[in-house]
Amino acid sequence: MPVPLYIMKVGGSVCTKKAENKFEANRELIAKVASEIKRAQANKEFQLILVHGAGPFGHTNVKNYGINDGIKTEQHVEGFIKTHLAMQELNSVFLQEFENAGLKAIAIDPTACIVQNNKKISKFETLPLELLLKMNSKIISIMYGDMVVDLKIGGSVVSGDAIISYLAHRLKASKILLGTDVAGVFEADPKKFPNAKRIEIIDKKNFNQIIKNVTGSNAIDVTGGMKEKLLKLRQQLSGCNALIFDMRIAENTIKALVGSVEGTKILL
Numbered sequence: 001m002p003v004p005l006y007i008m009k010v011g012g013s014v015c016t017k018k019a020e021n022k023f024e025a026n027r028e029l030i031a032k033v034a035s036e037i038k039r040a041q042a043n044k045e046f047q048l049i050l051v052h053g054a055g056p057f058g059h060t061n062v063k064n065y066g067i068n069d070g071i072k073t074e075q076h077v078e079g080f081i082k083t084h085l086a087m088q089e090l091n092s093v094f095l096q097e098f099e100n101a102g103l104k105a106i107a108i109d110p111t112a113c114i115v116q117n118n119k120k121i122s123k124f125e126t127l128p129l130e131l132l133l134k135m136n137s138k139i140i141s142i143m144y145g146d147m148v149v150d151l152k153i154g155g156s157v158v159s160g161d162a163i164i165s166y167l168a169h170r171l172k173a174s175k176i177l178l179g180t181d182v183a184g185v186f187e188a189d190p191k192k193f194p195n196a197k198r199i200e201i202i203d204k205k206n207f208n209q210i211i212k213n214v215t216g217s218n219a220i221d222v223t224g225g226m227k228e229k230l231l232k233l234r235q236q237l238s239g240c241n242a243l244i245f246d247m248r249i250a251e252n253t254i255k256a257l258v259g260s261v262e263g264t265k266i267l268l
């Protein structure tokens, strides 16, 4: 039987101090995620591609340099490069912590393999990812939200959510796990309405109703927060199952990988 492929996102709200808008990696949580993945690999055979979000490393730079609508000026070019470098800096914390945990992780630079057309992925060279999966089932390729070239507007943001949704469809992942700082999708933003109820399953039937009460992120977020996450999944998912869960909680990552965890199931 082929080894199942899982694609997992570590949200910017998990891997950075996004809520406090601090330009700082959340090293402790990244290390926790790494050690839970290591234990999961010892428990079950699966292949993993990991994608992480940006938090202030991406969103604040993009906002400050005004580069969410294309690269036209010298200052935009500077912002494009600064944002990319900041994302590599955040990514390096993942590589260090994954190595410390004894994992075999390698970064795949989104700028080198993705081309967008008016903010949408139009070309994505996935062969290196596919060959790394073939090389060894324990290799974890790590990608991240980033600035990439854009056929129409010079350069644009590709979000971690867009990469996840695209890869899940293209590589026929059997599980898509989205770790964030809330325990799923709720009837209203649980940060503002703590009594809001969690939605257990989002499917084709209830999607349009639910999306009305889903908003963006409370922090600075140029890629649209929870709402955009769901819209991206709907565009690309076609048949794969996804789960949105709270990744900050101890044991949730290992539970999500080897069994099940509390959260919202997405079946679109």
Ligand code: ADP
Residues within 6 Å of the ligand: 010, 011, 012, 013, 014, 018, 053, 055, 179, 180, 181, 182, 184, 185, 186, 187, 188, 189, 190, 191, 213, 214, 215, 216, 217, 218, 221, 224, 225, 226, 227, 229
């Ligand atoms: P990440 O950075 O982890 O990818 P996002 O900031 O993009 O996460 O999305 C998660 C945020 O979405 C939560 O922190 C929450 O405040 C916000 N949100 C808005 N509406 C909802 C909702 N209906 N259910 C859950 N979260 C919501």
